[in-house]
Amino acid sequence: MLDNLRDAVRKFLTGSSSYDKAVEDFIKELQKSLISADVNVKLVFSLTNKIKERLKNEKPPTYIERREWFIKIVYDELSNLFGGDKEPKVIPDKIPYVIMLVGVQGTGKTTTAGKLAYFYKKKGFKVGLVGADVYRPAALEQLQQLGEQIGVPVYGEPGEKDAVGIAKRGVEKFLNEKMEIIIVDTAGRHGYGEEAALLEEMKNIYEAIKPDEVTLVIDASIGQKAYDLASKFNQASKIGTIIITKMDGTAKGGGALSAVAATGATIKFIGTGEKIDELEVFNPRRFVARILGMGDIETILEKIKEVENYDKMQKKMEEVISGKGKLTLRDVYNQLIALRKMGPLSKLFQLLPGIGMLGQIPEDQLKVGEEKMRKWLAIMNSMTYEELDNPSIIDKSRMRRIALGSGTEIEDVKELIEHYNLMQRTIKMLKRRKKDVEKLLGQF
Ligand code: GDP
Ligand code: MG
Structure with a gap:
C-alpha cells in the first residue's frame, strides 16, 4: 500500500x-x-x-x-x-451555488452530501441539503439524520416518487430562503459499467435544476476502473468535478486517484472515513507529501528554496565582480541570512566561475561566526534603506544611533562596516585578476 x-x-x-x-x-x-x-x-x-x-x-x-x-x-x-499542480477551487465563485451529487449507489453520495454541508457550514456559508433519492427506502431519513447532526436543513418529500420534481422544488425553496450553498443528493441506482444510464439520469435532473456544479462521487475501491466512468463524465459535463470516497478502506485508492487524474478531471475532495469530518480537499502535491512523509518533504523543499536564494545571491556577486552591479550592505545582509545555513562565506567566492583558479582569497578573514552574524543582522535591521544601499554615508553619529537601536556597541557597527569594506576590496582584487586572466587568455 x-x-x-x-x-x-x-x-x-x-x-x-x-x-x-x-x-x-x-x-x-x-x-x-x-x-x-x-x-x-x-x-x-x-x-x-x-x-x-x-x-x-x-x-x-x-x-x-x-x-x-x-x-x-x-x-x-x-x-x-496524481494530477500535478491542480489546486481544486472549493470556495464557490458565486452565491447562491447549487451542487448536485451523482454516482453509483453505495459509493457514499449521501454521506458525502452531509460531509460537504458540514465543510461549507464551517466555512461560514448558509447550507441546505435536498434529498432526491426516491429509490432507496431510508434514503431521506439518512440525510435528515446527517442534517440534524450538523444543524443543516434538509428538504425532502417522503413518499413522493418524482425525483426531478423534488430536486426542483427543494432548490427553489432554499433559493427563496437565501441559502448560499445548496447540495442535492440523488439516487444513482446503476452499477458500474452502466455509465450511459447514470449520465442520462444526471442529464434529467441537470435540466430541471441547472446546478452550478455536478459532482461525480466515485468509490476508491473500484481502482483503475474509475477511469472509464471519470472520462465519460468529464466529457459529458463541463462543470463536473469528482470526489473519491473510501480512500481509507481500500488498497486500490491509488489506482482510482491516478486513473481519474489521467482523465484530466478535477478531483475536488477525497473521503477518508465514515465520519462527518472525514473529507479532505484533494491537492496532489499535499497528498503525495503526506504519503512520502510530510516532515521529510517539507525539509527538502525548504532547503531547495534556500539554495535558490543562494543562487540568486551568487548571480548578484557575479554581476558585482563583472562590474555590472554594486555591492551594498543589503547584499551582505542577504548573504548572511543565506549563509547562516549554507556555510562559510568563502565558499561563495569559490563557486564563482573562473574565480577558483585565480588564487587565494583571504578565506579566514571572510569567515563570520554565528554570534557575530546575529549581531550584524540586528545592526542591519536598525539601518535605514539609504544606509544599506550607501554604507559610505554612515558616519560616527549614525553609528551611535544604529548601535543604540540594535542593542550593540559602536565597535560592532564599525566591524561590520570594515567587513563590508573588506568585501569591496576583495571584489576589486578579483575584478583586476579576472581582467589579467582575460588579457592572458586573449593572447591565445
Ligand atoms: P450512497 O448510496 O452513494 O448514498 O452511499 P452512502 O452515503 O449511503 O454510503 C454507503 C456506505 O459507505 C455507508 O456505510 C457510508 O458510511 C460509507 N462511506 C461513505 N463514505 C465513506 C468514506 O469516505 N470512507 C468509508 N470508510 N466509508 C464511507
Ligand atoms: Mg444515498
Whole structure:
C-alpha cells in the first residue's frame, strides 16, 4: 500500500547502503507499492522510467544532498501522476451555488452530501441539503439524520416518487430562503459499467435544476476502473468535478486517484472515513507529501528554496565582480541570512566561475561566526534603506544611533562596516585578476 512509502523514504534518506543500491531498492519499493495500490502498471513504469531519466540527465543543485534531491524528483513525478499542480477551487465563485451529487449507489453520495454541508457550514456559508433519492427506502431519513447532526436543513418529500420534481422544488425553496450553498443528493441506482444510464439520469435532473456544479462521487475501491466512468463524465459535463470516497478502506485508492487524474478531471475532495469530518480537499502535491512523509518533504523543499536564494545571491556577486552591479550592505545582509545555513562565506567566492583558479582569497578573514552574524543582522535591521544601499554615508553619529537601536556597541557597527569594506576590496582584487586572466587568455 501507499502507506509503505513513508518508511521507504525514511530508510532511503538515512540508510547506509550505497547511493546506487539505495536508489535501486527505492524504485523497486515504489513500483511494488503503486502496483499493489492498483495504479496502472504502464503508468507505474513510465513514472519510474521518468525518474531514472531525470537522475541520469540532471544534477543535484549545489548543497543539496543527492539522496534528498532524489526524493524531490520522486515527489515531483508522483505529484504529476496524481494530477500535478491542480489546486481544486472549493470556495464557490458565486452565491447562491447549487451542487448536485451523482454516482453509483453505495459509493457514499449521501454521506458525502452531509460531509460537504458540514465543510461549507464551517466555512461560514448558509447550507441546505435536498434529498432526491426516491429509490432507496431510508434514503431521506439518512440525510435528515446527517442534517440534524450538523444543524443543516434538509428538504425532502417522503413518499413522493418524482425525483426531478423534488430536486426542483427543494432548490427553489432554499433559493427563496437565501441559502448560499445548496447540495442535492440523488439516487444513482446503476452499477458500474452502466455509465450511459447514470449520465442520462444526471442529464434529467441537470435540466430541471441547472446546478452550478455536478459532482461525480466515485468509490476508491473500484481502482483503475474509475477511469472509464471519470472520462465519460468529464466529457459529458463541463462543470463536473469528482470526489473519491473510501480512500481509507481500500488498497486500490491509488489506482482510482491516478486513473481519474489521467482523465484530466478535477478531483475536488477525497473521503477518508465514515465520519462527518472525514473529507479532505484533494491537492496532489499535499497528498503525495503526506504519503512520502510530510516532515521529510517539507525539509527538502525548504532547503531547495534556500539554495535558490543562494543562487540568486551568487548571480548578484557575479554581476558585482563583472562590474555590472554594486555591492551594498543589503547584499551582505542577504548573504548572511543565506549563509547562516549554507556555510562559510568563502565558499561563495569559490563557486564563482573562473574565480577558483585565480588564487587565494583571504578565506579566514571572510569567515563570520554565528554570534557575530546575529549581531550584524540586528545592526542591519536598525539601518535605514539609504544606509544599506550607501554604507559610505554612515558616519560616527549614525553609528551611535544604529548601535543604540540594535542593542550593540559602536565597535560592532564599525566591524561590520570594515567587513563590508573588506568585501569591496576583495571584489576589486578579483575584478583586476579576472581582467589579467582575460588579457592572458586573449593572447591565445
Ligand atoms: P450512497 O448510496 O452513494 O448514498 O452511499 P452512502 O452515503 O449511503 O454510503 C454507503 C456506505 O459507505 C455507508 O456505510 C457510508 O458510511 C460509507 N462511506 C461513505 N463514505 C465513506 C468514506 O469516505 N470512507 C468509508 N470508510 N466509508 C464511507
Ligand atoms: Mg444515498
